[in-house]
Amino acid sequence: MSGWIKLHRSLKDWEWYDDHNACRLLVHLLISVNYEEKKWKGITIPPGSMITSFDKLANDLGLTPKQIRGAMQKLENSGETARERARGGQLVSLVKWDKLQGGDDEEGTNLGRARAERGQMEGRQRATTKEIKKRKNIKKEKEEMERPSVEEVMEYFEVNGYDPEKGRNAFRYYDELDWRDAKGNEVRSWKAKMNAVWFKEENKYTAKTNRINIIDQARHDFNS
Numbered sequence: 001m002s003g004w005i006k007l008h009r010s011l012k013d014w015e016w017y018d019d020h021n022a023c024r025l026l027v028h029l030l031i032s033v034n035y036e037e038k039k040w041k042g043i044t045i046p047p048g049s050m051i052t053s054f055d056k057l058a059n060d061l062g063l064t065p066k067q068i069r070g071a072m073q074k075l076e077n078s079g080e081t082a083r084e085r086a087r088g089g090q091l092v093s094l095v096k097w098d099k100l101q102g103g104d105d106e107e108g109t110n111l112g113r114a115r116a117e118r119g120q121m122e123g124r125q126r127a128t129t130k131e132i133k134k135r136k137n138i139k140k141e142k143e144e145m146e147r148p149s150v151e152e153v154m155e156y157f158e159v160n161g162y163d164p165e166k167g168r169n170a171f172r173y174y175d176e177l178d179w180r181d182a183k184g185n186e187v188r189s190w191k192a193k194m195n196a197v198w199f200k201e202e203n204k205y206t207a208k209t210n211r212i213n214i215i216d217q218a219r220h221d222f223n224s
Helices: 009-013 020-032 054-061 065-077 097-102 105-145 150-159 164-176 190-198 207-223
Strands: 038-040 043-045 049-052 081-086 089-094
Touching: 020 049, 020 054, 020 065, 020 089, 043 049, 054 065, 065 081, 089 097, 150 164, 150 190, 164 190
Parallel strands: none
Antiparallel strands: 038 043, 049 089, 081 089
């Protein structure tokens, strides 16, 4: 014999739970009765029933037939078992078999189904959240990787208080390197690169710097 049974927690509330012989007999019957309908010597034995005798039960449990009778009487009086004569012994049935072993199947199935559906829903939500986050990252990465124009870089320098001509130099530098830095790494955020590398004290835009640039431009125009 193999398999398993459900042992309901309500057993602890049973009036004979603390009776050693009665409790042992009840558990023994739970693991011994048929779990499906069977026929034995022309007798149909339903689930939750078995053909047995006081002597056999006494031998199985290491008790005396008298002790088995006393324990069985307590089970019958509390509505746990019922007996009737049968060929070869007695047909002992667990009155609450369906409730204790089969009654929770639908509830258990529904609970399992609910858990499965909840798990699937949570999985879809995680997948959706992950997909949204992935799309946002792709969008952000795409925006960061867009290469600026020289005017954009110069304007960015100027609005942040740095010499626009330094911005032109920065643009030329990275444009010649196909927008990679000195280590060969791709410049994903050109603004971050300007902040980290080019926004230095000596590159700040001042009136003096502007005056020098005007003079240099004038010299260039004159010489040309």
